[in-house]
Amino acid sequence: MTKLKTVIALSILGSLALACGPTITPTLRGGTTGTFSLTAPAIEPPKLTEILSPNSNGRDGVAIDTIVLHHTAMPSTAANIAKFFQDPKSKVSSHYVVDRTGEIIRCVPDDLRSWHAGRSSFQDRPNVNNFSIGIEICNVGDNIEPYPAAQVDAVIRLTAWLAKTHNVPVANLTRHRDVAIPAGRKNDTSDNFDQKYVYKSVQDMLAGRRPAAYRVAKAPASYDPTKLTYTVAPGDTWESIADDLYDAPTAAPALRQINPGITLRPGTVLKRLVSYR
Numbered sequence: 001m002t003k004l005k006t007v008i009a010l011s012i013l014g015s016l017a018l019a020c021g022p023t024i025t026p027t028l029r030g031g032t033t034g035t036f037s038l039t040a041p042a043i044e045p046p047k048l049t050e051i052l053s054p055n056s057n058g059r060d061g062v063a064i065d066t067i068v069l070h071h072t073a074m075p076s077t078a079a080n081i082a083k084f085f086q087d088p089k090s091k092v093s094s095h096y097v098v099d100r101t102g103e104i105i106r107c108v109p110d111d112l113r114s115w116h117a118g119r120s121s122f123q124d125r126p127n128v129n130n131f132s133i134g135i136e137i138c139n140v141g142d143n144i145e146p147y148p149a150a151q152v153d154a155v156i157r158l159t160a161w162l163a164k165t166h167n168v169p170v171a172n173l174t175r176h177r178d179v180a181i182p183a184g185r186k187n188d189t190s191d192n193f194d195q196k197y198v199y200k201s202v203q204d205m206l207a208g209r210r211p212a213a214y215r216v217a218k219a220p221a222s223y224d225p226t227k228l229t230y231t232v233a234p235g236d237t238w239e240s241i242a243d244d245l246y247d248a249p250t251a252a253p254a255l256r257q258i259n260p261g262i263t264l265r266p267g268t269v270l271k272r273l274v275s276y277r
């Protein structure tokens with residue numbers, strides 16, 4: 001028998017797909033009968049690598065009910081970010097880091113509290129780290145660098161798995177910029193990260209539906225995310241800049257090192273970190 005793709009089966013039998021599981025035998029208009037494989041992606045444990053961070057503590061019995069998305073603000077790999085989290089002196093971490101390739105690294109087990117959101121509040125509850133899982137997405141966060149399809153796919157699958165595992169409602173998928181206090185303190189995830197598409201795709205997966213196709217944006221040919229700069233604003237310190245950019249005041253010495261001899265003044269243009277050493 002000919003196996004046709006989901007697209008056809010779903011269009012004809014959308015609601016049956018949910019009730020009947022992965023393989024159904026429909027009768028098409030005109031009387032043709034066939035077996036159709038429904039390829040709505042199953043929610044499975046994602047493949048991941050572990051680079052565990054010591055920067056975590058217990059949840060004190062508080063249940064996980066929120067997932068917070070971040071961008072890393074750096075062109076470096078997920079492994080490089082995970083190594084920074086591995087340093088106890090960095091005092092930061094997240095549960096997962098998703099590389100541009102779609103590789104997923106786990107840095108903190110879900111049952112522990114990772115240190116990703118800082119001062120934060122969600123649904124009138126302070127200290128979002130207590131009840132959330134943090135996912136860092138590798139992207140420089142300049143609203144230009146595209147989020148590749150493999151990466152977005154990995155974020156959706158990981159988030160769907162976590163939502164299913166911990167019973168996180170879709171309404172509790174959020175971004176650092178939406179929970180940071182004071183409001184406006186953080187800008188991740190960047191404007192060109194289509195969080196509505198990601199939330200909807202997770203919702204589709206939880207309902208057994210195939211997510212809509214993802215449209216990848218293109219950066220201009222001359223675009224080079226390793227050449228990004230930061231312009232100093234009034235009141236900035238090295239620590240506040242490192243916190244703003246990388247969620248990590250502890251990245252201040254590294255930032256200073258690549259900007260030697262510079263005194264911070266409003267308007268001063270700084271080089272940004274390309275990676276953690």
Ligand SMILES: [Zn+2]
Pocket residue numbers: 069070071116176186188247
């Ligand atoms: Zn963040």
